[in-house]
Amino acid sequence: MATQKELAKLAGVSAGTVSNVISGSARVSERNRKKVLKAVRVLNYQPNLIARSLKTNRTRTLGIVVPDITIPFFPKIVRGAESAARERGYFLIVLDSEHNHAREADIMALLRAQRVEGILLVAAGGRKGNTDDHSSFAVDPPVVYLDRLPDGIHADSVSVDDRAAAEMGVSHLLSRGHRQIAIVTGPLTLKNEQERLRGYRQALQRSGIPIRESLIWPGSFEQDEVLRTCHRGLLKAKGRPSALFATNGVTGLQALRSIYMAGLKTPQDIAFVTFDELTSDDFFHPGITSVLQPTFAIGYRAVEVLLNRIQKGTVATTPLKVRLPATLVVRESSEPCRS
Numbered sequence: 001m002a003t004q005k006e007l008a009k010l011a012g013v014s015a016g017t018v019s020n021v022i023s024g025s026a027r028v029s030e031r032n033r034k035k036v037l038k039a040v041r042v043l044n045y046q047p048n049l050i051a052r053s054l055k056t057n058r059t060r061t062l063g064i065v066v067p068d069i070t071i072p073f074f075p076k077i078v079r080g081a082e083s084a085a086r087e088r089g090y091f092l093i094v095l096d097s098e099h100n101h102a103r104e105a106d107i108m109a110l111l112r113a114q115r116v117e118g119i120l121l122v123a124a125g126g127r128k129g130n131t132d133d134h135s136s137f138a139v140d141p142p143v144v145y146l147d148r149l150p151d152g153i154h155a156d157s158v159s160v161d162d163r164a165a166a167e168m169g170v171s172h173l174l175s176r177g178h179r180q181i182a183i184v185t186g187p188l189t190l191k192n193e194q195e196r197l198r199g200y201r202q203a204l205q206r207s208g209i210p211i212r213e214s215l216i217w218p219g220s221f222e223q224d225e226v227l228r229t230c231h232r233g234l235l236k237a238k239g240r241p242s243a244l245f246a247t248n249g250v251t252g253l254q255a256l257r258s259i260y261m262a263g264l265k266t267p268q269d270i271a272f273v274t275f276d277e278l279t280s281d282d283f284f285h286p287g288i289t290s291v292l293q294p295t296f297a298i299g300y301r302a303v304e305v306l307l308n309r310i311q312k313g314t315v316a317t318t319p320l321k322v323r324l325p326a327t328l329v330v331r332e333s334s335e336p337c338r339s
Contacts, residue, residue: 080299166199249276286332
């Protein structure tokens with residue numbers, strides 16, 4: 001196994017410079033840093049993290065916890081976080097809470113036991129009153145919340161501007177002439193889903209269109225439940241909406257399935273817009289109009305916020321709330337109303 005002395009010899013720098021690059025304990029010129037990193041790759045140097053952490057009280061390791069790694073939205077966030085961590089000499093541990101609060105608490109305890117320096121957390125959702133579950137999370141080590149921030153928790157967070165993003169998607173349907181617009185949501189126990197519903201209401205109010213509660217379809221992340229919810233609304237003899245807006249990718253995919261299962265076509269029978277990209281644009285015909293979150297940027301920015309908090313070594317008495325803009329990608333599913 002290569003040593004730091006061998007790295008120094010190959011890189012043509014001092015052993016102290018090598019130590020500073022690997023530990024990040026002092027500033028090193030970019031030229032020397034690149035030399036050392038090249039030597040690390042050539043010699044396949046593997047630092048003894050346990051010994052180093054005992055000596056420096058630092059592990060150069062971060063954790064990220066997501067509710068379901070199989071949902072495409074979350075791996076994209078992980079990629080952004082991993083990129084930012086790697087650029088700064090940190091390792092990233094990725095764990096899946098499986099939407100389970102007890103498992104989430106166990107994972108947080110595990111990460112603390114592994115002495116990670118900070119944690120990125122997409123909180124498990126699906127039930128009310130989980131403030132107590134998270135009240136101990138944002139103290140030591142520092143925690144930055146991504147995508148969703150539980151009510152009553154004062155901590156740094158990075159997410160999209162949910163209300164503005166949803167309003168943008170619904171306003172697009174309004175601009176295409178649709179007036180009977182239904183919305184199918186994820187669990188309204190989640191704050192981001194609540195904000196997206198507010199964005200829907202806000203878009204209608206600003207256009208002077210009365211809000212019909214019968215067109216608000218509360219859903220979940222359970223596929224069968226979403227299908228049943230959408231079926232009840234789509235198969236009505238009267239009052240079927242001319243357009244449907246889904247507030248997340250999981251719900252959106254099931255809503256689209258429900259449209260097809262009901263024998264309807266989009267956009268001919270019902271226009272459709274969803275939060276998040278469902279899958280490859282080439283997979284669906286017609287293409288699906290989507291409100292896209294800057295997933296990579298969310299993960300990347302969250303690491304920057306977390307490392308800044310670690311460097312300060314302070315609890316977030318005044319939490320930093322970073323809200324990034326979404327973008328609307330218009331495709332065929334939201335064609336103008338034909339009525």
